[in-house]
Amino acid sequence: MIVENKPGAGATLGADLVAKSRADGHTLLVGAVHHTIAGAVYKKLPYDLQKDFAPLTTIALVPNVLVVSAASPAKTVAELAVLAKTAKPELSYGSNGNGTAQHLIGTQFENMIGANLLHIPYKGSGPLTTDLLGGQVTMGFDTITPVLQHIKAGKLRALAVTTGKRSSALPDVPTLAEAGLAGFDLGTWFGVLAPAATPKDVQAKLAGEMVKIIRSPEFKKRMDEIGAEPIGNTPDQMARQIRDDSEKYARLVKQAHVVIE
Structure with missing residues (x-):
């Protein structure tokens, strides 16, 4: 695998690159929760996260x-x-x-x-x-x-x-909800997406192999070391996660009046 870092504009430059790449399963996006925020804070994006990408699986949740x-x-x-x-x-x-x-x-x-x-x-x-x-x-x-x-x-x-349950890396640290802010549940997840036109059989193959790795003892050990919780969900579950987070963060963006040109 070749990792190409494409920073800038809240990670939207990298997302745009993958959205316009050849949909053959060889170019993928390691996306994160901030991609669900971008649609609300940027006045115009050159891609649509929910239309131009096929979610494969969520790698891990990292509590803030x-x-x-x-x-x-x-x-x-x-x-x-x-x-x-x-x-x-x-x-x-x-x-x-x-x-x-x-x-x-x-x-x-x-x-x-x-x-x-x-x-x-x-x-x-x-x-x-x-x-x-x-x-x-x-x-x-x-x-x-x-x-x-x-x-x-x-x-x-x-x-x-900031998440709904405590972190295994900091088991003695309460959640914000436990500390008195009822319902507070916001965290950072990372996952893999492919261009939407990627063939379904290729999507299924990629997702299946990734989930095997994510659920392996070796991967869990590494995630525990950095305070992350491995997920390895299905494409449909990740798609639902993206929809829910997009709606949730859109409300927060509106409340905070955050707009980036």
Whole structure:
């Protein structure tokens, strides 16, 4: 396999490349939840995620985690909420950019705690994590993977995970729902899609072989190490996931008034 990284425009450049590729099963998109957000935040996209792609399988779910610096006085979500309502100037949260899952998780969080937060978009997890460690930004909602080592080292404090159930990588950390924000369930998934015109038998072959790998003990071990939960669902289940997330994030985008030209 050849991995071709195609960053830019919220990962939509890579998606557009695959959408227009030869539909023979040799060019695939490793997509993620942010592709379900793009249709709502960008005024115009050169492709339609639900029409131009055939979902194959979801690889894994990676919970996002609410973290603060170890020096923060907030030891719980409730304490952080109180600080957020009284702090002058307002507390800040970082994300991997405008219109990303982290951004929208942050807007949902501030709506549910009833406080205004300052959103600071970064160009990726690296610089965001650096500023979290240094205390330049109050909190972040990144996926577990880039911050797990710092949590284990005691340099960042995990207050809650954003998904509906706890993470196996941080079993002692509550969910936001358990911490008092009932119904909060947002996370980051990664999966594989093919151009929509890819022959059905090729789609079935690819999906079947991928699921075998995803459900293998070796793959699960690797996912456990980075705080991810292997999924390996069916194409129909992934398609339903994409539809549901597209609707959910469209509502959050509208509430937050996020638009990218």
